[in-house]
Amino acid sequence: MTDLASFAALLTPEGQTLLAALRDYDPAQELAVASRLRREHPAELVSAALGQARLRQRAVAKFGAEDAYRMYFTPNGVEQSTRASVGAYRAARLKALGVGSVADLCSGIGGDAIALARAGISVLAVDRDPLTAEAVRANAAALGLADLVEVRCADVTEIDTTPYDAVFVDPARRGGRGRIFDPEAYSPPLSWAIEAARKAPRAALKIAPGVPHEAVPEEAEAEWISDGGDVKEAVLWFGTEPGARRATLLPSGASLLGRGLPDPTVRPVGRYLYEPDGAVIRAHLVAEVAEELDGGLIDETIAYVTADELRPTPYATAYEITDELPFNLKKLKALLREREVGTLTVKKRGSAVEPEEIRRKVKPKGPNAATVLLTRVAGAPTMLIGRPANQP
Known part of the structure; x- marks a missing residue:
């Protein structure tokens, strides 16, 4: 859909029939679908309808299927x-x-x-x-x-x-x-x-x-x-x-409404680590979450909150920490092998190492699951190993 005339054609009964027919079409089959439809409809209308069908499929993620397949979109839209x-x-x-x-x-x-x-x-x-x-x-x-x-x-x-x-x-x-x-x-x-x-x-x-x-x-x-x-x-x-x-x-x-709190203190890693939601971090409200959790930071530059107790909060995801190790891939690989970890979630904050690189090098294998958080603790590159905590 590139012009007003093509758009107007989509609103006609013929255009509506085409759009309805294309609701669930497979874009991988577009060439065959276009060839078939052009035997029955004007080529320009078929092109406009196919373009709109593609946009509607993309829009489902934002608008849901019920609305997206009734609405009209432009690529920028x-x-x-x-x-x-x-x-x-x-x-x-x-x-x-x-x-x-x-x-x-x-x-x-x-x-x-x-x-x-x-x-x-x-x-x-x-x-x-x-x-x-x-x-x-x-x-x-x-x-x-x-x-x-x-x-x-x-x-x-x-x-x-x-x-x-x-x-x-x-x-x-x-x-x-x-x-x-x-x-x-x-x-x-x-x-x-x-x-x-x-x-x-x-x-x-x-x-x-x-x-x-x-x-x-x-x-x-x-x-x-x-x-x-x-x-x-x-x-x-x-x-x-x-x-x-x-x-x-x-x-x-x-x-969460900010209260103008000072930055949280830095403290040793406790039993639980909390990862604040991105909106909390962008709003500079990590201190409010830390106060709610009676926690502190693991590093003055890292938005991870640590605490000794597990408390309910909608503003952060909690992990129970089982191990704190200096960054060392050989040690990580040995620990994961010992614990038969095959399902490995790798998260990072304040680390230049990419999660996919970790998975490729440690080659996790086994029936168990674990989470590794690559970060800094008091300025030192650190690996925190644990699991998602069931928040009360």
């Missing part, structure tokens, strides 16, 4: 759109803040607009690309949300947002050469998005999770969100808690 679970969480938070209408600037294919509308919020979805704007319109209609989503093809910098309760901005963070790391190279730049947020009663700006803390405006709350253990995004909130730092973990919804 699949790549940059918000995962449905994250969009739903953010929309629910805006709804809880009393927001009834949102100007969704840089809407992309409408993932966030859909989440907002499903939360009962009316949305103005704005994108300057005509094809993308048409995809938003088609998605809102396909999901029964057209009454709540107004679509406008325009430059976001020219939109009057004063009639809306809140502004949501998701600047484009990819260009012709891939991912953009400089916030001022976003489209639009982060500085423009911040000024737009300051003019609204409430606002949420979606940014890359690697944003430097010093780049966060004083009046903004910064929230890092992970889903299934993977950090997905950071959000700058305006009109909530100025200066706050928060880590939110999905799907549980557990949310």
